[in-house]
Amino acid sequence: xxxxxxxxxxxxxxxxxxxxxxxxxxxxxxxxxxxxxxxxxxxxxxxxxxxxxxxxxxxxxxxxxxxxxxxxxxxxxxxxxxxxxxxxxxxxxxxxxxxxxxxxxxxxxxxxxxxxxxx
Amino acid sequence: xxxxxxxxxxxxxxxxxxxxxxxxxxxxxxxxxxxxxxxxxxxxxxxxxxxxxxxxxxxxxxxxxxxxxxxxxxxxxxxxxxxxxxxxxxxxxxxxxxxxxxxxxxxxxxxxxxxxxxxxxxxxxxxxxxxxxxxxxxxxxxxxxxxxxxxxxxxxxxxxxxxxxxxxxxxxxxxxxxxxxxxxxxxxxxxxxxxxxxxxxxxxxxxxxxxxxxxxxxxxxxxxxxxxxxxxxxxxxxxxxxxxx
Numbered sequence: 001x002x003x004x005x006x007x008x009x010x011x012x013x014x015x016x017x018x019x020x021x022x023x024x025x026x027x028x029x030x031x032x033x034x035x036x037x038x039x040x041x042x043x044x045x046x047x048x049x050x051x052x053x054x055x056x057x058x059x060x061x062x063x064x065x066x067x068x069x070x071x072x073x074x075x076x077x078x079x080x081x082x083x084x085x086x087x088x089x090x091x092x093x094x095x096x097x098x099x100x101x102x103x104x105x106x107x108x109x110x111x112x113x114x115x116x117x118x119x
Numbered sequence: 120x121x122x123x124x125x126x127x128x129x130x131x132x133x134x135x136x137x138x139x140x141x142x143x144x145x146x147x148x149x150x151x152x153x154x155x156x157x158x159x160x161x162x163x164x165x166x167x168x169x170x171x172x173x174x175x176x177x178x179x180x181x182x183x184x185x186x187x188x189x190x191x192x193x194x195x196x197x198x199x200x201x202x203x204x205x206x207x208x209x210x211x212x213x214x215x216x217x218x219x220x221x222x223x224x225x226x227x228x229x230x231x232x233x234x235x236x237x238x239x240x241x242x243x244x245x246x247x248x249x250x251x252x253x254x255x256x257x258x259x260x261x262x263x264x265x266x267x268x269x270x271x272x273x274x275x276x277x278x279x280x281x282x283x284x285x286x287x288x289x290x291x292x293x294x295x296x297x298x299x300x301x302x303x304x305x306x307x308x309x310x311x312x313x314x315x316x317x318x319x320x321x322x323x324x325x326x327x328x329x330x331x332x333x334x335x336x337x338x339x340x341x342x343x344x345x346x347x348x349x350x351x352x353x354x355x356x357x358x359x360x361x362x363x364x
Contacts, residue, residue: 027149027153028152028153029152029157032157046174046175046178046179046182047150047154047157047179048178048179048180048182048183048185049178049182051142051146051149051150051153052185052186054146055142055145055146055186059251079149080149
């Protein structure tokens with residue numbers, strides 16, 4: 001599991017879940033749909049991966065259970081909503097900063113997907 | 120057919136039962152709901168759901184293996200911490216018992232200054248190591264730790280007293296020492312397990328200093344009780360036959 005205190009890189013599953021929750025509280029199925037949309041179908045998460053990751057993220061304080069019901073009239077009570085925490089926002093911010101620096105570094109060296117594909 | 124009787128749903132619910140109890144209690148219902156949402160989405164989009172069901176069952180099974188291994192690793196670690204400290208205390212005592220001085224300390228001072236604190240640290244460290252465990256897992260770890268220490272303490276005591284070096288034979292047979300050894304072992308192992316559980320309860324309540332005081336305090340009481348019982352056994356029990364007149 002990613003240790004937030006050490007500011008270690010996030011695993012792909014943790015990164016995508018935090019990214020999905022950064023735009024609002026969501027339940028498990030909605031997180032999956034958002035991850036699918038954000039990654040343009042490249043990251044597919046099943047219930048085992050999603051809830052295993054959520055457990056570790058809850059334990060690490062990256063996400064919290066949200067008492068809110070977005071649609072209380074139609075929501076099943078088994079749907080638990082999750083929200084990103086302050087530590088989760090920090091971890092996501094640090095990860096995005098890492099990506100930004102990497103893009104800056106590779107751009108400075110003239111490396112782009114097109115130049116690399118051309119060999 | 121009622122929604123709850125859907126055979127695929129029933130099978131998936133049965134599969135979820137294979138998760139560790141604490142995980143299932145926390146996420147089981149949500150996982151079942153999410154599985155149903157994904158199935159409904161497949162059905163509504165006109166795509167076949169057979170491939171999805173196979174994939175979801177396989178993916179969930181991998182999750183079960185992963186969570187079970189992590190759960191077992193946590194219990195194993197929670198068991199290894201107190202057992203390691205008790206073994207360390209015993210090793211320090213064993214070494215110091217064969218030397219007159221260890222550094223500036225004679226062996227009695229070394230016992231009180233080093234061996235006893237390490238021993239007292241065992242239940243306290245266990246209580247903190249069990250922080251991430253459920254109450255049931257903590258109880259399992261306590262039973263394992265208590266049983267191992269009870270057994271080892273009983274065997275060590277029995278070996279020390281059952282065969283005294285007597286020229287004309289001992290007053291008691293080795294079999295006479297089995298029950299007292301078991302009682303003493305239970306006092307030592309059970310005392311440590313109870314101290315660790317008490318520490319763990321207060322750690323769970325977010326009161327670490329009270330946990331340390333209570334865990335070490337209970338263990339001190341149990342150690343002195345065990346010393347008292349051992350002393351009484353040594354006074355009343357072992358002895359050698361008088362030479363024939």
